[in-house]
Amino acid sequence: MAEQPYKRPPITEAVIALSFGETIESRDLDKVDGDFGKLYPHRQDARNLNVEVLMPDRPDLGPGTAIRKDEFGHRRSSDDQTQIIILWPTTFVFSQQAPYPGWDDFFARFVRDWALWKKAVGYRKISRVGVRYINRIDIPITGDLTPYEEFLNLYPKIPNELGPVFAYGIQTQLPWPEIEGRITINSASIPSPLLNHASFIFDQDIYKESNISQTDDGLYKLLNEIHVKKNAVFEACITDRARELFNI
């Protein structure tokens, strides 16, 4: 049974993204896309376009444009759209939408898909390993103010003289020297998809960009370490009142 401390974990999306030091040829990408067809029957084209607008030197000249990046990929999904992979020329993105099945199931699916990917494409040097968990904490509204400080331990500290806020957003970047990695946390209030609730995003992105083990065992060990760290960071950033919400 998958390890899962909460009845209703607030995870909206969990992602593992592996970036490679070289571009994968489109024919190899097409092949691996086909290989994933049975596991992820729905397919859509994906395109990542990055355009820069160039300011003209003179006012009588119009702006120019330069395409900095134009890459094509394949997005594949399960019938219920909860299991998704995106195959880019330089990145393999593996995603799970809510309901989150627990790390064991999530990781087992990744191992299966990574093996399939490597069988089709062959060895490619991994240049970045990233794991991202996006949580949304929905707090029932009981009055004119939602006391997020009673649910979260990560929020902007605002002088009392300034009073309550309409909205906030913060980003925190932390080193993780034990693995030579970094943790980026984005936390913000957002419009809630539920009535009579105030919602807060807790988005954790943990990544390593140097000295990455290129063996499967090394990769899996790293991902499991990241998972443990992710849990520790999340637990440090929420209170028991929030934990109660995840078990209703």
Add this chain to the structure above:
Amino acid sequence: MTGLIVQPRRASIAPPARIARELEPAFSPEAKQLTRLVDALRPSTPAPTSFDRERLPEKALAERLFDALAGAKLLTASVAMHLDRARRDKLFHQLDSLHDLTEWEDGDEPLQRSSFGTFLKAMLTLNPHRQPGLGLSHDGHLIGAWAIDRDRLTIEFLPNDWVKWVLSRYKDDNEARRFAGQTPVSELVEGLAPHRPEHWFSHEGRQRQEPPR
């Protein structure tokens, strides 16, 4: 303690964090990056895998239907932690059947994402024990309906968190008493309350229902 001010029900969402255009030259690149990050988190977090696509009118119908279904399922995922698995699976089965290409009515619009968002808000608030039967209006608004004998409750889920509903209850004289309303979804519970919606939402009501003819 600071706390978050709860927005009035009909207020628009909090204004974006972006810097006024005329003030931009005064701000550092770091400040601008931070406002972009904050704005990127609203109205929904952009994950690296999910993305909204513009609906291109030239798209083939099958693709439009798929996009509508995929969008609805992704939106459901955003609140899946509040839904039972069985309920979610039944909902998806109903949505799939509404978008069956062989049953599709030419000229209809596929399910509008905004309408489905209204539906999810309503269902998570009403939390009926009995799920509605689903339909689709010609302009892509989801319709939820309940029936007990001849008594009916129909709710059309409009974009932007509005609902339109009508209910009818038959008395001994065999004549219907009909009531209709159009309100923000936040006022749906209040609007239905005088008409005892548990008549339709509870399983006790279903047991009294006549079999389909």
Add this chain to the structure above:
Amino acid sequence: MKGGKGKNLPDEDHVIRYVPWSRLLKDEDQNVLGFLPQAFQLRPEEEYLSVNWIEYHDGDRATQIRLSVWAIRDSFDKPLGQKSAFAIGNVAKIKTTSRTYGSRVRVVHEPILPKNPGHSAIRQLPRDDLNLLDALAADAFTDRVSNSDIPSKLTEPPRG
């Protein structure tokens, strides 16, 4: 030809309207229970609600319904969905139901020749009166025929 363009249908007669799967009233298990109000809602570009006059055709009731369904099928560019249905209502009941909600509709013969000579129209129907639409769905169009219950012309045995 029976009737005539613009002529009111007799009150004792009936009309039949195509209702796609998406506008059928169903329970949570997809069992069909009737019609949603939106099955009788005018689209923005429509001036009238399209129906067929059942008694335009000769024969017994089943034959009249079958011929009406065939005409409706012929008027569409593609086959109708197997799970779709047809709503049947009495003309007088349609009119009295509408009057109850403050509207005076007309049910008139508007043949579309040659394919659909029984085509008719419910005119002066208000656009967004949900009470009226619900009443039409529940009290006026009281009979239902499944599309799958009506054989195609090709499978109909030839008459001796």
